[in-house]
Amino acid sequence: MALGKDYLGQDCSLSRALELLGERWTLLVVQNALYGVRRFSDFQVRLDIPRAVLSDRLSRLTGAGVLEKRLYQPSPPRHEYLLTDSGVELWPVIFSLGMWGRRHIGGESARLFRHADCGAKLLPSTDCSECGPIAPGDVEMYPGPGPKRDDPVSRAMNRPRRLLEPVVPEPS
Amino acid sequence: MALGKDYLGQDCSLSRALELLGERWTLLVVQNALYGVRRFSDFQVRLDIPRAVLSDRLSRLTGAGVLEKRLYQPSPPRHEYLLTDSGVELWPVIFSLGMWGRRHIGGESARLFRHADCGAKLLPSTDCSECGPIAPGDVEMYPGPGPKRDDPVSRAMNRPRRLLEPVVPEPS
DNA sequence: CTCCTAGGTTCGTTCAATGAACTCAAAAGA
DNA sequence: TCTTTTGAGTTCATTGAACGAACCTAGGAG
Structure with a gap:
């Protein structure tokens, strides 16, 4: 697969992380999962992403152990996608990239973050x-x-x- | 441009950051710049990236103020690409993604990091x-x-x- | 009996990545 | 003087991923 998502020949763990997370939409899916989105149709509504791509990203993330697919209702069968511990550990990545965008690309933020205990602001x-x-x-x-x-x-x-x-x- | 690099309709600074940084190879270019790579041909040797793509990424990053193109020798004219302050601030992004890859995807690291002053390990x-x-x-x-x-x-x-x-x- | 909803799959079109070949200017070698 | 090399790209045909519209399926609800 010469074209596409692999960075064969790269020797760092960043390239290995990017083979999974560097595809279009993938980090935005993880972001929304951190924000509490769990269901296929909710991701789809939030992201305006082609269903086929969303389906692919969710199963790749599930296969990599970032998400877990769980039945939350047997009849009619309905599933939700939950972040695993490994997925939650992507928070510093999502947060630092988002903060960088806010500082250096601009535009107003739709969402801000603070420490729940004391209300002070956060820094990557x-x-x-x-x-x-x-x-x-x-x-x-x-x-x-x-x-x-x-x-x-x-x-x-x-x-x-x-x-x-x-x-x-x-x-x- | 329905297909491609924009995330139109997204409302967060993460999506704006990803429009610049989320394309294939872009974060690896920034990583190598943090590691000290400055010249076109050195990026090319390290990354095994098509020259046309490298050229595009370097000029996009330069246009966005992440890199600065500088003449370091007048004859023959030779240029180097230096990280700006804004580019250096991508370090937490690069580091946290790399650490995540090391912890959760595995493989041995080619490079490790420590605090230069005390030698202790780093955490995102x-x-x-x-x-x-x-x-x-x-x-x-x-x-x-x-x-x-x-x-x-x-x-x-x-x-x-x-x-x-x-x-x-x-x-x- | 029909419609609706959640959660997908199929498929033709479009566009970016790929890599090989080409360009160009200056310097170095023969 | 002629040729090669080097740095830094550009051009171009091929390929495969993203797009989006349409389709599918199983189980309620009206």
Whole structure:
């Protein structure tokens, strides 16, 4: 399948996540699920999405364990799609992308978010497990155990380095 | 443009962000830019992406102010693509999606991340500006000033409510 | 007996992704 | 001087996914 949804040859978990979530409509389906939408026809009404595409996305997400399809009424048989724990963990993705759109593309938001306990506003962030929130410039990348691409650019990237530090490939 | 990259009729900033970032390859281009890749041919080598698509993605990202195209050498004229501040702010998106892929899709990571100052590991999170990191279940959504869709499901969603709370549309 | 609803599937049309080939300008090599 | 290489693209025919309108099915409801 040369054309389409796979990113064969990519060596990062982002590309693997995008093979599932990077298709058109998929993240909006997950977003609506986080917002409480559960039924086929409710997704369809909210999203104005072709039924065939919605059907495909729901079954792919179900197959990947992001959603769970459950019978909520035996007769007539009716189903709902619930987020699994793995699906709920997509919240930081949905939230950070939405916040970025609000800050950098503009338009007014139809929905805002706050901490239910105290009412204060929310921010997407990357936290150090010891020090709390940190900036991208304080992130260091280093090689993990996984397979790596073997080209000059990737080799130059496989030394421990700060985020944003320019890659300087050695001429082969 | 009925087919393609627009999500016309969607009312959230996520859909606006996805019109730019949701196309195939776009987030992987941003990822590589965060990792330090700057030149057309270096992106091409890393990504195995058709040149025409890479050209399109780079100019769309440049047009949207995520990247900046800069001459770094006058003769022969050579350009590089640098992330703007707005582009750097996509780091939480890239990181949270990558972490999700690592946790839930699996495979070994080619690259890992740590806090440069202390070496501890990083976590994607949603922080309350007052209380620190919070769980999705503690997020409350409430209507903002932006335009809203007018269908039974969207109307039911426009009351203040917790994330994940089931939407129960009133029969029209 | 007919209509309606939830939850899909089928199918012809359209448009974006693909990859191979081509372009162009400057520099380096022979 | 002629040829090749390199960076950075553009052009073009092919393919497969998204679109949307129509169709299907099973179980109530009127």
